[in-house]
Amino acid sequence: MSTYILYKLILVIAVFVISLVIAMYSTYGERKIAAFLQDRLGPNRAGPFGLLQPLADGVKMFMKEEIIPNVSNKFLFILGPGLAMLTSLCTSAVIPWGPDLTINGVKYPLQVADINIGVLYLFGVVSIGVYGIMIGGWASNNKYSLLGALRASSQMISYEIAMGVSVITLIMITGTLSTSEIAAQQHGFYNEHSHWFSWNFFKNPLTFLIFFICALAETNRAPFDLPECETELVGGYHTEYSSMKLGFYLFAEYVNMFISSAVMSLFFFGGYNFPGMDSIANPNTVAIIGTIVMFTKTIFFIFLFMWIRWTIPRFRYDQLMNLGWKILIPLSIVNMIATGILLLATGRV
Amino acid sequence: MTHITITQIMFCVLSLIAITSAALLIFSKSPIHSVLYLIVTFFAIAGHYILLNAQFLAVVHVIVYAGAIMVLFLFVIMMLNLNKETETHKPMWIQLMAVLAGGAMLVTLVGVLKGAEQMNLKQANDVNIGLVNNLGLVLFNDFLVPFELSSILFLAAMVGSVMLGKKTIS
Missing domain, CATH: 1.20.120.1200 (NADH-ubiquinone/plastoquinone oxidoreductase chain 6, subunit NuoJ)
Structure with a gap:
């Protein structure tokens, strides 16, 4: 029992540290990618290739003067960024990062909590993620912050519906709510029995597309970054924030991006599965390669997020709402019904 | 104690x-x-x-x-x-x-x-x-009619709120 708790503790700390480090280096990656796409050099002064830039930024964030506006609600003002960070880190608990490790005949799953309602847990944490932004934006007592918070909440509620319906479609295909089982079902790359690829993306690409667009909107990334649209709202919901509290908001966005990339690779691109994994005999080798594969896929999706941000201009607010309510929601419902009919017709249920 | x-x-x-x-x-x-x-x-x-x-x-x-x-x-x-x-x-x-x-x-x-x-x-x-399995079985076997009726009630409420929210009814 004590080894179990110790093992889980190590795993939790490892996942926590990896999330933060990846989020930290995402800021560096984002600047480098932006620079590449705009034909610039990007950060290159701190350390070799500017690799120490995130550390310098972190120190700057911690050292800056902390300003809490007089007219704001102090408790809620501090609670806001904390809540944003908390909810973004909570989601990593149910993601299986790799196949089970076997040491001395004991199996160690590379997943913090294998709960049978993992998909719903993910969705639940995502749905309360908006409170950090809303509370912070309101507590600032600034009209730009409030507008940003209102935009964030309405955008998240709108895109949560389409995301939920696409997740329902995925659950209909997989028939389970457990994240570890979804990963296990996509074993290998090509299923010899059904003569089709085993990854969920190839079973229903439209679901992935809807999920991906909604994930962009849920993480407030461009082209859906209206809550912090600087041309209209100064800084959006974090206008009044300074020092590490601002850092928490920015960091929470990168952690969210990392987690949603991990979720997309898990739900649609096989998670830790890779082609030819059956030809490797040692399960521990499979586990290590699988974990590397999982992180490679995740980092690819983070890159995709950044690529989109520096390519596509921001939506106008009414365009955003039209896309959410008039295109994505009907499309996801039609997709769900069509998937249901197809599953019934082929006798899968 | x-x-x-x-x-x-x-x-x-x-x-x-x-x-x-x-x-x-x-x-x-x-x-x-x-x-x-x-x-x-x-x-x-x-x-x-x-x-x-x-x-x-x-x-x-x-x-x-x-x-x-x-x-x-x-x-x-x-x-x-x-x-x-x-x-x-x-x-x-x-x-x-x-x-x-x-x-x-x-x-x-x-x-x-x-x-x-x-x-x-x-x-x-x-x-x-x-668990979802048991809940689904109970809902769709024992309580199918109340379940469907309540979903119709939700639909009616949604249609009603859309009607109220519309500025002009053409």
Whole structure:
């Protein structure tokens, strides 16, 4: 029992540290990618290739003067960024990062909590993620912050519906709510029995597309970054924030991006599965390669997020709402019904 | 002194949180604070559901109430910028009527529960009772008609709110 708790503790700390480090280096990656796409050099002064830039930024964030506006609600003002960070880190608990490790005949799953309602847990944490932004934006007592918070909440509620319906479609295909089982079902790359690829993306690409667009909107990334649209709202919901509290908001966005990339690779691109994994005999080798594969896929999706941000201009607010309510929601419902009919017709249920 | 299990301790802690935040919800002057206390109450109640082995209900409770409905509440309160200065003053007789109605409801509930026989909670000890599989089987086998009827009720409410929200009816 004590080894179990110790093992889980190590795993939790490892996942926590990896999330933060990846989020930290995402800021560096984002600047480098932006620079590449705009034909610039990007950060290159701190350390070799500017690799120490995130550390310098972190120190700057911690050292800056902390300003809490007089007219704001102090408790809620501090609670806001904390809540944003908390909810973004909570989601990593149910993601299986790799196949089970076997040491001395004991199996160690590379997943913090294998709960049978993992998909719903993910969705639940995502749905309360908006409170950090809303509370912070309101507590600032600034009209730009409030507008940003209102935009964030309405955008998240709108895109949560389409995301939920696409997740329902995925659950209909997989028939389970457990994240570890979804990963296990996509074993290998090509299923010899059904003569089709085993990854969920190839079973229903439209679901992935809807999920991906909604994930962009849920993480407030461009082209859906209206809550912090600087041309209209100064800084959006974090206008009044300074020092590490601002850092928490920015960091929470990168952690969210990392987690949603991990979720997309898990739900649609096989998670830790890779082609030819059956030809490797040692399960521990499979586990290590699988974990590397999982992180490679995740980092690819983070890159995709950044690529989109520096390519596509921001939506106008009414365009955003039209896309959410008039295109994505009907499309996801039609997709769900069509998937249901197809599953019934082929006798899968 | 009987043996106290961890479940009982958790039940007491969750109940304390639920009751305290529910009281604060009523007594706090600012509507935003009220909504935030209500969210805390919902989380405590979700914890109670987990203690009763109803994991699915707990998560759905968080998604629907804390994640969607309370966000809408907060959204509306923020948009109207309600605070204690602009709160409309309610006349005395309305407050009195509210107290009377609430009291009558309490008396009814106590009366009903007092007369009810002790429920057999043997089934609640089954760990798998709250899983989606079992819930789906029960909903679509034993309670199909009430389930479908309530979904039609939701649809009607949605259509009604769209009708009310429309500025002009052509």
